[in-house]
Amino acid sequence: xxxxxxxxxxxxxxxxxxxxxxxxxxxxxxxxxxxxxxxxxxxxxxxxxxxxxxxxxxxxxxxxxxxxxxxxxxxxxxxxxxxxxxxxxxxxxxxxxxxxxxxxxxxxxxxxxxxxxxxxxxxxxxxxxxxxxxxxxxxxxxxxxxxxxxxxxxxxxxxxxxxxxxxxxxxxxxxxxxxxxxxxxxxxxxxxxxxxxxxxxxxxxxxxxxxxxxxxxxxxxxxxxxxxxxxxxxxxxxxxxxxxxxxxxxxxxxxxxxxxxxxxxxxxxxxxxxxxxxxx
Amino acid sequence: xxxxxxxxxxxxxxxxxxxxxxxxxxxxxxxxxxxxxxxxxxxxxxxxxxxxxxxxxxxxxxxxxxxxxxxxxxxxxxxxxxxxxxxxxxxxxxxxxxxxxxxxxxxxxxxxxxxxxxxxxxxxxxxxxxxxxxxxxxxxxxxxxxxxxxxxxxxxxxxxxxxxxxxxxxxxxxxxxxxxxxxxxxxxxxxxxxxxxxxxxxxxxxxxxxxxxxxxxxxxxxxxxxxxxxxxxxxxxxxxxxxxxxxxxxxxxxxxx
Numbered sequence: 001x002x003x004x005x006x007x008x009x010x011x012x013x014x015x016x017x018x019x020x021x022x023x024x025x026x027x028x029x030x031x032x033x034x035x036x037x038x039x040x041x042x043x044x045x046x047x048x049x050x051x052x053x054x055x056x057x058x059x060x061x062x063x064x065x066x067x068x069x070x071x072x073x074x075x076x077x078x079x080x081x082x083x084x085x086x087x088x089x090x091x092x093x094x095x096x097x098x099x100x101x102x103x104x105x106x107x108x109x110x111x112x113x114x115x116x117x118x119x120x121x122x123x124x125x126x127x128x129x130x131x132x133x134x135x136x137x138x139x140x141x142x143x144x145x146x147x148x149x150x151x152x153x154x155x156x157x158x159x160x161x162x163x164x165x166x167x168x169x170x171x172x173x174x175x176x177x178x179x180x181x182x183x184x185x186x187x188x189x190x191x192x193x194x195x196x197x198x199x200x201x202x203x204x205x206x207x208x209x210x211x212x213x214x215x216x217x218x219x220x221x222x223x224x225x226x227x228x229x230x231x232x233x234x235x236x237x238x239x240x241x242x243x244x245x246x247x248x249x250x251x252x253x254x255x256x257x258x259x260x261x262x263x264x265x266x267x268x269x270x271x272x273x274x275x276x277x278x279x280x
Numbered sequence: 281x282x283x284x285x286x287x288x289x290x291x292x293x294x295x296x297x298x299x300x301x302x303x304x305x306x307x308x309x310x311x312x313x314x315x316x317x318x319x320x321x322x323x324x325x326x327x328x329x330x331x332x333x334x335x336x337x338x339x340x341x342x343x344x345x346x347x348x349x350x351x352x353x354x355x356x357x358x359x360x361x362x363x364x365x366x367x368x369x370x371x372x373x374x375x376x377x378x379x380x381x382x383x384x385x386x387x388x389x390x391x392x393x394x395x396x397x398x399x400x401x402x403x404x405x406x407x408x409x410x411x412x413x414x415x416x417x418x419x420x421x422x423x424x425x426x427x428x429x430x431x432x433x434x435x436x437x438x439x440x441x442x443x444x445x446x447x448x449x450x451x452x453x454x455x456x457x458x459x460x461x462x463x464x465x466x467x468x469x470x471x472x473x474x475x476x477x478x479x480x481x482x483x484x485x486x487x488x489x490x491x492x493x494x495x496x497x498x499x500x501x502x503x504x505x506x507x508x509x510x511x512x513x514x515x516x517x518x519x520x521x522x523x524x525x526x527x528x529x530x531x532x533x534x535x536x537x
Contacts, residue, residue, distance in 0.1 A: 037364045038403030039432070042476040062363025068285040075363050100288040104360040105295060106330070107322040112303065117284055144318040145304040182315075184307045212315075214308040219318055 003028050003055050003089045003201060003245035007267040009260050010249050016046050018257040026264060028055035028089065030247050034062045037078050047086060056088040057201065057247070062104065065124045065138070066111045067097030076131045083132050090201060090245070092137035092170045093128070095121070095158065112147035113157040125165040137200045138162070139170035142178040142207075142220035154179075155193035168200035173233045174226065174249075178207050178218040187233055196241050204234060204267060205249040223252035226263060235270050235278055243271045295323055296356065327355045330365040335372060335395045337450040341388065350379065366403055370396060390443030391450075394480060397435045397470040401478045404433035409524035418529040424501040428494050429528030430520070433472035436488045436495070444468045444482045473523045486511035487519065499532050 006027025011019075029050055036043050050056070062075060083091055096108035111117055129136055140158060152160070162169055171194065180187040206224035210217045226234075226248065238244060248263040269277035290301050300316035328351040332339045339347040354375050360368040373392035382388055409431075419426050442458045444466045449457035467488035469481045483491075486507040493503035504513055520526050 034364050035366070038366055040404060040406035041402050041433075041472060043403070044406075045475045064363070068283070068288045072363065078364070097288065099363065100292055102361050103292070104363050105292070105323045106326045106360060106363075106365060107319060109291065109319060111284070112287065120284060144315040145300070145306055145312060147301075147303045148305045149303050212308075212311050214311060217311075217315060217318070 001087075001089050003057055005243035005245055005271070007264040007271060008055075008057065008245060008247045009264050010247065010251060011047075011050060012250075012254050013043070013046060014254065015257040015260070016050075020049065023053060024257075024261055024264075026054065027245060028057055028247075030057035030059050030249075033058050033060040033079055033082055033091075036082055051086050056086055057090040057092065057245070058083060058086070058088040060091070060093040061108065062098060062106075063093050063124075063128065064097045064099040064104075065093050065128070066095055066109075066117065066121055067099055068120070069100060069102075071124055071127055072099070076128070079128075080132055083134065090137060091132060091134055092139055092201065094139045094141060095154075095161075096141050108141055110141060110143045110145065110147070112150040113152040113154060114149060115152075118152065118157060118160055122161055122164045125161060125167050129165065129167065135167060137168040137170040139172050139203065140175050140179075140194075142172070142175040142218075144182055144217065144219075146183060153193065155190060155195070159195045159198070162195060162198045169195065169198045170201045170203060171196070171199045171237070172203035172205070173237065174203065174205040174207055174230050175220060177227070177230050177233060178220045181216055181218050184215065187229075188236075191233065191237060196237065199241060199244060202234065202237070202244050202246040203249055204230060204246060204263075221252060222249050224250075226266075231266070231270070231278060234267070238271055239273075246271060295320055324352060324355065327360070328352065331355075331369055331372065334366075334369040334399050335392055337395055337447050338372075338376070338388065338392050340450050341385075341391065341446075350376070350382075353379075366399065369399075372396070387441035387443045387446050390437075390439040390441045391447050393437055393439070394443055394447045394468060394470065397437060397468075398478050398480060401433035401435065401470050401472045402476075404431070404472055406475070407431050407527035409521075410526050410529050412521075415521075415526060415529050418531065422529075422531040424499065425532040426500045427497070427530045427532050428500060428520075428526050429530070430491070430495055431471055431525040431527050433470075433478075434491065434495060434525055435470045436492045437468040437470065438465070438485065438488055439468065440465050442466050444480060447480065469519070471523060471525050473525070479523055481519070483519065484510060484512070487516045490516050491520070 004027035008026055008028035011029040011031050036047055094108050097111055098105055158169055176187050176190055180190050204226045205222045206226055208219045208221045246267045250260055266277050294301050300312045304312050306312050306315055328348055331351045358371045362368055373389045376382055376392050377389035442463055445458045448454045466482050467485040469483045472478050490503045490507035493506040
């Protein structure tokens with residue numbers, strides 16, 4: 001069971017009436033797992049309705065796969081309950097960490113890429129896949145600093161995790177662009193080195209820009225339209241990979257549903273090889 | 281080699297106000313602190329927003345800036361110990377009660393208790409109300425041994441301030457806040473009717489004691505005793521039935537000898 005190779009949207013409860021009424025033509029919806037861990041009520045009522053009509057991607061933000069602590073067993077159990085109940089076409093998490101010593105920071109924090117962290121993350125991915133009884137996708141991060149003890153390039157690190165654990169990868173092209181601009185690297189070189197054959201889903205989102213003395217600092221804000229250079233990377237990527245499930249993420253300052261649909265329609269046009277969609 | 285555990289500990293100290301991690305680097309090392317600020321801001325902003333989602337009336341009553349300051353202090357003292365943010369914030373009402381600068385706002389912790397209870401009710405498990413005929417039939421058979429199961433969202437708050445009226449005054453289109461001469465303790469029923477409608481009703485304190493006793497598993501007859509003076513059984517049962525809060529009826533297993 002995999003996600004349809006079409007455009008999808010992050011589900012926002014405020015859009016539920018519009019979605020129920022219009023049943024828009026979308027490949028799938030994605031939810032943040034941690035928002036659906038209550039016992040009952042409206043969140044589950046909406047998700048059940050949504051699930052009946054659409055393919056579903058469950059995207060976790062709280063497992064802290066890149067953290068030093070053992071994975072939280074209670075949280076794994078909650079994820080399993082959610083996945084068993086809604087049987088999503090995809091489950092994904094992040095190459096990042098979020099908790100330490102039992103405290104959650106609720107951000108996707110960066111880590112050095114070393115032999116030690118590689119082996120730790122592979123163990124964690126193995127544990128997640130075994131516990132959930134399904135293959136997961138791991139997402140490349142947006143980062144703002146590097147670490148001087150990192151001695152494995154991020155693309156190689158992700159390739160290695162994917163090969164050792166069998167997990168797929170979630171290629172977030174906004175994260176690629178944000179990280180590469182922030183670290184004064186070439187996003188095309190990054191994508192050349194990225195194992196595109198392991199990609200099960202693409203994420204597209206908007207970012208904010210600040211100015212540092214050395215140049216721009218991009219911030220992965222998920223609060224606006226996908227930027228033009230990211231659309232360009234998307235078109236180049238899908239021309240190599242063929243059609244892939246592609247998500248528009250817009251989590252902050254959420255606009256009306258029509259605005260989100262316009263972004264999804266642009267992704268659909270690029271997926272179907274319409275090159276005019278690039279010149280908006 | 282520094283272990284990953286040492287790295288994470290150091291990183292957390294950096295987030296909490298210390299300098300950026302020793303091993304953090306950038307093309308231009310002079311910019312490391314500015315860059316690391318993105319993480320400091322994301323964590324502080326994300327958690328403050330999460331707290332504001334639970335406690336919107338507190339944010340309105342305090343004003344955004346004051347709320348932000350209190351939230352930052354709360355985050356430092358009671359950081360989330362769960363990845364599920366809807367479950368974080370339960371200690372905030374008591375934190376407000378202990379906060380020296382807020383001592384003049386005696387109602388504030390009570391308003392926060394209401395908001396936390398509403399949040400609990402919103403996410404509580406689902407349960408269908410018992411059919412009226414079944415309720416009637418069970419009541420007839422049970423006599424004084426009738427027990428009622430209440431909806432999992434049902435909560436009673438016995439408050440020393442008119443925080444329910446103050447909370448209501450903070451809602452869009454809400455009534456004016458209570459005047460000084462209307463200042464009195466309030467008992468609230470907070471529960472969810474159906475899938476989505478969270479109710480926040482000021483009730484008589486006797487009704488509150490009755491519902492609390494039912495929740496604790498007492499029979500209707502004993503709960504009525506607990507309710508004390510000024511109790512209207514029919515009104516209390518009607519309140520529960522109208523809000524679809526009676527989800528089971530049974531007969532207490534007596535230990536008849």
